[in-house]
Amino acid sequence: MKLFSRILFLISLIILVNYSFDFLKSNNRSLLISFIIGFIATYISTFFVKNDKLNTYIRWTSAVIVISIFAYILIFGVIWSFSKRP
Numbered sequence: 001m002k003l004f005s006r007i008l009f010l011i012s013l014i015i016l017v018n019y020s021f022d023f024l025k026s027n028n029r030s031l032l033i034s035f036i037i038g039f040i041a042t043y044i045s046t047f048f049v050k051n052d053k054l055n056t057y058i059r060w061t062s063a064v065i066v067i068s069i070f071a072y073i074l075i076f077g078v079i080w081s082f083s084k085r086p
Contacts, residue, residue: 012038
């Protein structure tokens, strides 16, 4: 399970980098969903292994990335759409 969580974290990071440097932002919603699911699965899978320093780092990094993406979606997707703009 330790190897699975580390490989899943690496794949999620690769997808995140690919998503970040993709210039066709309107066509890659599947990349967004796949790296969010990847980081959530990485976060959950790190609880099933022995708690060493690298797994703690992977857990907190995954949590920060997922929370920041959900905060971005909440702020700019929901709250921004309800604001009255001229």
